[in-house]
Amino acid sequence: MAPAAAPAPPRRPRPRPRPRSRALLPLLLPLLLPPPPVAAFNLEDSRPVAFHGAPGSLFGFALDFYLPEPRSVSILVGAPKANTSQPDVTEGGAVYRCPWPPGDGCTAIAFDHIGTRTHDFGGNSTETPDPVEFKSLQWFGATVRAHNASILACAPLYSWSPPKEEGGAREPVGTCFLSIGNFSKFVEYAPCRSDLNSAAGQGYCQGGFSAEFTQAGRVLLGGPGSYFWQGQVMSATQEQIAASSYPEYFIQEVAGQLQTRQAAPSHDDSYMGYSVAVGEFSGDETQGEKEEEEEGGRRRRRRKEEEGGRRKEEGGGRRKEAAGGRQRAGDGETKRDGGSEAPDKEKRGGGRSPGAKAPTILILILIVLILLIFSLSLILSLSLLIFSLSLIFILILILLIFILSLSLIFIVLILIFILIFILIVLILSPSPSRPHTPGQIPRAGEGPEPPPGAATPQLPPRDFVVPFPPPSTNFL
Template identity: 45%
Template sequence: MAGFWLFLLVGRLLAPGSAFNLDVESPTVYSGSEGSYFGFAVDFFAPDLSSMFLLVGAPKANTTQPGIVQGGQVLKCNWNPNRRNCQPIVFDATGNRDFAKNDPLEFKSHQWFGASVRSKDDKILACAPLYHWRTEQKAEREPVGTCYLHDGSKAFEYAPCRSSQLISDKVAEIVSKYNPKVYTTKYDSQLATRSANAAFDDSYLGYSVAVGDFSHDGIEDFVSGVPRAARTLGMVSIYNGDTMASMYNFTGEQMAAYFGYSVAATDINGDDYTDLLIGAPLFMDRGSDGKLLEVGQVSVYLQQATGGFQSQAMKLNGFEVFARFSSSIAPLGDLDQDGYNDIAVAAPYGGEDKKGLVYIYNGRATGLNGMPSQVLEGQWASETMPPSFGYSLKGATDVDKNGYPVTLFCLPLGSFQRARPVITVNAGLEVTPTILNPEDKSCELNENGQKVSCFKVKFCLKADGKGSLPRDLTFHVELLLDKLKQKGAIRRALFLHNRQPVHSKNMTVPKGGRMSCEELQAFLRDDSEFRDKLTPITIFMEYQLDYKTAMDSTGLQPILNQFTPANVSRQAHILLDCGEDNVCRPDLQVAVDSDQKQIYIGDENPLTLVVNAENLGEGAYEAELFVTVPPQADFIGIVRNKEDLARLSCAFKTENKTRLVVCDLGNPMKAGTKLSAGLHFSVHQESEMDTFVKFDLQIRSSNMYNNLSPVTSYQVDLAILAVVEIRGVSSPDHLFLPIPNWQPKENPETEDDIGPLVQHIYELRNNGPSAVSKVMLNLQWPYKYNNNTLLYIMEYEIEGPMNCTSDMEINPLKIKVNEKNETTNGGDSRSHNVNRRDLSAAEGDVQTLGCGTAECLKIFCQVGRLEREKTAILYLKSRLWTQTFMNKENQNHSYSLKSSASFSVIEFPYKNLSFPEDVHNSTIVTTNILWGIQPAPMTVQVWVIILAVLAGLLLLALLVFIMYRVSGVFNES
């Protein structure tokens, strides 16, 4: 069976895929009495070759000792997951020993027996560090501590501090000299450090211990942590295992970091020399914000073959604040079977809800891997104390003799997990041939005899591993052709048997046997079905172990070696017409021209670029013309009505906010190819600062070499052109006097009291193509002549971006304006307009009254921005001052009343561009006043209407008769 790992709190995987061979899916759980601190100390116990147990200390457990409260105990647990019971081992069944009644010699309550547990062969040593005793002469209690040695049948007390002797290295002497009635046994063989002066009191010498050969003499030396030495910098000392002489001292670098809180010794880099690991769980490091954070640290010192250690220690910092990273460190042995020992480092207050974390670090030739390969997190909280998962660790023991070491992770609640057997797989993949000739079509695709170009794919597997593994291992194998093509893209190769790019199957491989291989046929699609002929076709093989068929009788599943990739790939290339090396080196050139050197802003006529593309080298695959379209332009399409220009397939797209027109030039664009094409663009000004529009052109291909042409640019200048015109009209353009039934009033009150309506309408129009931003419009209106009013302005209206002012008051007499505006085509209620007039009496007697002869009112208007085809209109509503023209001296005369308007363009909305000069014009609007008789409307006689109706009916009958005769002739035919 596979080896076991004991976690006295379940460990679970934090980062999927980062763990290696711990079976974290099905832990076996142990538990002790509530509040007993079950799991405070642990060890393996193998009294003989056929037995294996777990020793678990519970230092606050209650026992059957009379009169003792929480004396503590050590339990022996069966490591078999099917029989996980724990039984206490009896080391001491007695209560306190007394000098006399009610005068105790020792104090076993709360002594924390089981706080430390160690075993070797059939011997178990368990200690109670808070055991107290006193002498008969002194009443003070002394916390000297005590230990018990159990040899399988009896227990022997060993209290070196009570006897003033520190270490005895002979178990036989402890057993032989033990006498329960003698409290201060003297031992002959002992080892002790030299006494230090009072300055070294409270430095905590011996706070942590480890052993290892650091003198190259084959004798294990002693390592002791002294976390409060050197003014709280902390120290670790190594003592010679034979003489207890000091050999090496390591001093911490940060005060109060508790350097030496934990120590461990093991060979990390596989050079057969013991290396040293020192923990400082209160070490502080600066975070990204520069503040000091307590993260903990492990220092790794590698021993050299020449003696001593490397001068520069490797540092491993913790990952969480206040997690107490490095509170315990344990060598694990070669967990992943790579030839280097691994270690576990605990952060008992890390993880979710501070349940504790244990990090697994793998050894390597250069030292310890800087990142953990596995992180385990405690899952269960304790109600009486912090969970502290990993508070104590024990490892590097092959429990079930299967080649995998076992490690214990401890807490006041327990579970263990087994190490999963590691399977190492060698995978092979071959493609024949690796150069695929699309013209060599030697395989038949279907029953119709369609020929295709084929190649062979051979895939192989070989597997081996330690531990309890079945004779045959089953793997799920998947092969994928053209792996690098994105999902949804056309795969250029397919398997012949299923016409799919994927093949899956289960493959059985004998454990430790030879390579197991299979071979498949694949084919290349017709080159008309895909564009990419340059990039290699990647054949990808991936395999997965069938864990259910590989697990042992207890349900333990093996795992694949994480250092061996679970996939393999090979590449095949399509044969190209590129010479012997099958590598095409094109020579791409592009040129551009246009008959338009400048573009008027707003002009709707497209800009046409004529592009000449040429390949002077070898074939260019997936050749495309890329035109970078500036923000001032939009792509319209290609030129199709010229025979000398190629009709390319072009599309507009955006890449990384760059607007492009991409045109296909061929796949391949063969050597010597010359292409000319026309591209239409509309151009506008994106910003008022723009003065030109620039296009960048380049040919790109998917070739490995010379895949780009030089970038060619074409620049067209922007210019301004605005054709602005002004038009005017009078409504009505003629008025006849005298007006029937009209009588003058000395003080007119309404518009009709003055005379008929006369409107002059001026329209300012920008025919473009460019816009104007400021136009000055000036109007002159014939107002008076010889102190007599001519046209009395009632009001004016504007339409469009225009503001106007006048040099005189409008409607100074405050004549009431009609609420309903009269249309330009209508008159007042007395309708003075006519369709025809009799000019015979006044044709030669017309007097012009304009601003040259009459007194004029002036109106000044400022027109704002006018885009192309936009207008600004000024409506002037006036009344003919009829009384002026009804005077005797003015009767029987005709008059021509003329208003005039002129404009000048002042500004254009374009900066950095030259303005056109002298954009101005003017116009005159005339209203004719004629003296004569208004003719009556002409009428049509009734007999004329009747005659026209009869003639129409006769013509209709004649047409019907002709159509009838024609249809009859066709029927006979």
């Protein structure tokens, strides 16, 4: 028989808001903008390892690493629509343990082997007991977390049916199972299966929609459907969960559990607990839950405000009683002294010792001294700063002057070098041609050029006498 679908959850009645066209603009802008690029990568693309589950079981919906020992590693895989051996349960979901390095395949962890439980709320054993919980389509394995030798697996769509006098409707409260001590003990943790039924309470909590372990091993659970979908976060230690586990009871109260409370109706549809994470938020090197710390802070502030209010009320009452007694005593003294108010003032003023003002005067003197010291130190610091800046400015000015003087010397040297170079060129350049004078032997290239067409005169040959050295008479 196919499991019956859960009824539509109710909603808190709200006044209908006025339509606003401006509210559509922020919703349409993401549709008009181009989608951002998405990239992915495989950690080991050369030799990937694939684990396979039953078709349609959503095998791999949740993953985590299981390290009960430093050198013992396994992979936890959630399959929220897998069929198991639980009686009368369809697609209840399962969690598999896959060894690493890969071996014989993945093995289902037996968190829960019980089927749908029933109970005779009317006390008449002749009638068929009514089903109390519904594990079909509960999505067990949608959330899987591990911490050392402990594993937490949750079914956020687990439903149960409270007694008819309490509503009797089917409510998806959600549930989780905790494995402690490397599969040595299994306990159920269902904090939303409580007396707070219907959507106004924890009836649609869906506990286990998100979950996490703290560094110390504390369990953190999120239920986004509590209190008209305001959402809720619960937390408890593994020891507290194990000590409060009684399988024969449906409603189990975990002693010491921390949880957020219902807020104002303006916080409806906030879905707190849709996703949870743990970390170090307060700077005290202690890792904890942010939601729990905020709730604890709110409780502490509320407690302080209540204690302050009580103290103010008690102090106000005492002051009123003391004022009334002083007034009565003053009236009697006035009557006895014939209406004179001076004795009454002296009595009221005499109750305060003259030395009561001394601490106030000392505090004022100390404050003035501190302000003077601070002012002097500030003036001294400013003076030192101005002196330092002035010194730096002078040094920079001297450096600029020195650089400028070097530049002028360099320019003068360049000019001198240019002048010397010009003088050398003028000295070494050849003199201009001079006219031929009589008696001077003309040189080649000198003299008047013959007219065009005239024959070049031929000089008579000359005998060239090569002088030789006189012969030497000394021959060996």
